Amino acid sequence: MADAIALPQARPAQPALQLLRVVPGVLLLAAVGYAGKLLERNVGTYAKAHHWTFPNIEYVLWAILIGLAISNTVGVPQIFRSGVATYEFWLKAGIVLLGSRFLLGDVLKLGGVSLALVAIEIAVAIAFMTLLGRAFGLRPKLTSLLAVGSAVCGVSAIIATQGAIEADDEDSSFAIAAILALGALSLFTFPLIGHALHLSDHAYGLWAGLAVDNTAEATAAGALYSDAAGKLAVLAKTTRNAMIGFVVLAYAIYWASRGQAKTVGNKAAFLWQKFPKFVLGFLLISILATYHFFTKEQTTALANLSRWAFLLTFAGVGLRTNFREMRKQGLRPFAVGAIGEVVIAVFTLALVAGAGKLFGF
Amino acid sequence: MSTNAVSLNSRKTWLLSLDSWAVVAALLAALLIRAGVFTRVPW
Numbered sequence: 001m002a003d004a005i006a007l008p009q010a011r012p013a014q015p016a017l018q019l020l021r022v023v024p025g026v027l028l029l030a031a032v033g034y035a036g037k038l039l040e041r042n043v044g045t046y047a048k049a050h051h052w053t054f055p056n057i058e059y060v061l062w063a064i065l066i067g068l069a070i071s072n073t074v075g076v077p078q079i080f081r082s083g084v085a086t087y088e089f090w091l092k093a094g095i096v097l098l099g100s101r102f103l104l105g106d107v108l109k110l111g112g113v114s115l116a117l118v119a120i121e122i123a124v125a126i127a128f129m130t131l132l133g134r135a136f137g138l139r140p141k142l143t144s145l146l147a148v149g150s151a152v153c154g155v156s157a158i159i160a161t162q163g164a165i166e167a168d169d170e171d172s173s174f175a176i177a178a179i180l181a182l183g184a185l186s187l188f189t190f191p192l193i194g195h196a197l198h199l200s201d202h203a204y205g206l207w208a209g210l211a212v213d214n215t216a217e218a219t220a221a222g223a224l225y226s227d228a229a230g231k232l233a234v235l236a237k238t239t240r241n242a243m244i245g246f247v248v249l250a251y252a253i254y255w256a257s258r259g260q261a262k263t264v265g266n267k268a269a270f271l272w273q274k275f276p277k278f279v280l281g282f283l284l285i286s287i288l289a290t291y292h293f294f295t296k297e298q299t300t301a302l303a304n305l306s307r308w309a310f311l312l313t314f315a316g317v318g319l320r321t322n323f324r325e326m327r328k329q330g331l332r333p334f335a336v337g338a339i340g341e342v343v344i345a346v347f348t349l350a351l352v353a354g355a356g357k358l359f360g361f
Numbered sequence: 362m363s364t365n366a367v368s369l370n371s372r373k374t375w376l377l378s379l380d381s382w383a384v385v386a387a388l389l390a391a392l393l394i395r396a397g398v399f400t401r402v403p404w
Contacts, residue, residue, distance in 0.1 A: 088379060089379055089382065089383050089386075090383075091383075092379070092380055092383035092384070092387075093383040093384075093386050093387040093390075094387075096383065096384055096387035096388070097387050097390065097391065100391070276380055277378070277380040277381045277384050278380050278383055278384055278387075280384065281383070281384035281387055281388060284388070285387070285388075285391060288391070293395065294391075294394070294395055297400070297401070298394050298395060300402075301394045301399065301400070301401060301402040302390075302391055302394060302402075304402040304403065304404040305390055305394070305402045307404055308402070308404070
C-alpha cells in the first residue's frame with residue numbers, strides 16, 4: 001500500500017479479522033471527510049452572517065487540511081492506520097464509479113488527446129529525470145524509481161518498478177517520500193497557478209492529470225479547481241496509469257540486460273499483472289452508461305457514490321502525509337524530484353496550451 | 362518502509378489485488394443501484 005506512514009508488518013491473518021482491523025480507520029476517514037463537508041457548508045454562512053471576508057473553501061481542501069493537522073500534530077494512532085491505508089481502495093472504486101459520468105465517445109475523444117499528451121510527457125519526464133539523477137549522483141536504481149514515479153503514476157509505479165528491477169527498500173522509500181511530498185505541495189500550488197493563468201476547466205484538468213504524480217493528489221488537485229476539472233484530471237491520470245505496465249516492463253528489461261534484475265519471461269502476463277484493473281472498471285461503467293443501462297436518476301446516484309468514495313480518499317491524503325517522516329528521507333532525492341516536477345509541470349502546461357490551441361479548449 | 366511486504370501479505374490474504382477488489386465493489390454497488398436496492402444516494 002502506498003503510504004508515507006510506516007505501516008506495521010502485517011502477519012497473515014483471517015480476512016474477517018483484517019476486515020475488523022480496518023473499521024476504525026475507515027470511520028476516521030469518514031469522520032474527517034464529513035467534517036470537511038460540514039465546514040464547507042457552515043464556515044461560509046457563519047462568515048457571511050458576521051460580515052467577515054473569508055474565501056469559499058471547498059470540502060476537498062477542508063478534508064485534506066483536517067487530515068494534515070491530525071497527522072502532523074497528534075499523529076495517526078496505530079489502531080487507525082490499517083483503515084486509513086484503505087484510502088487507495090476508495091480512490092479506485094470512486095474512479096470506476098466516475099465512469100458513469102463519461103459517455104464512451106467522450107472517453108475515446110478526450111482519452112485519445114490525453115494518450116498523445118501522456119506519451120510525450122512520459123518520454124520527456126523519464127529522459128529528464130534520468131539526466132537529473134545522474135547529475136546529482138543518485139544511485140541508478142533510485143534514479144529509475146524517481147523517473148517512473150514522476151513520469152507515470154507516483155507511488156503505485158514506484159512499488160511496481162521496485163519489484164521488477166529489484167531495487168532496495170531504501171531507494172523505494174526515498175522515491176516514495178519525494179513523490180508524496182511534492183504531491184502534497186502540488187495540491188496547494190496547482191489551483192493557485194491555474195487561477196492566476198485563467199486556465200479553463202478543461203485545460204487545468206488535463207494539466208493536473210498530466211503533471212501531478214500520485215492519483216489521489218491528481219484527483220484532489222483537479223477537484224480543488226472545479227468539478228469539471230476534477231473529471232478531466234481523473235481521465236488524464238487514468239490514461240497515464242494505463243501506461244504503467246509498459247514503462248515498468250521497459251525498465252525490467254533494461255535492468256535485466258545489465259544483469260541486475262530477473263529476466264521477464266512471459267511479457268503479456270507481466271503486462272496484465274501490472275495493468276491497473278480499475279481502468280477496465282472505469283471503461284465498463286462508461287460503456288454501460290453510454291448504452292443507457294442506468295436511468296438518469298441511477299447515474300446521479302452513481303456519481304454521488306463516487307463523490308463519497310473520493311471524500312474518504314481526500315481525508316486519507318491528509319492523514320497519511322507526515323512531513324516529519326518525509327524530512328527523515330534526506331534532501332537529495334527530494335531536490336531531484338522537486339526540480340524534475342517543476343520542469344515537468346512547466347513542460348506539460350506548455351503541452352496543454354498547445355493542445356488547447358489545436359483542439360479548441 | 363515496509364510497503365512492499367504489506368502489499369504482498371495483503372494480496373495473499375485477500376486473494377485479489379486492491380485494484381481488483383475496488384472494481385468488484387464498485388460494480389456491485391452499480392448493480393445494486395441498477396436493481397433498485399438503493400434508489401437515491403444523497404450528497
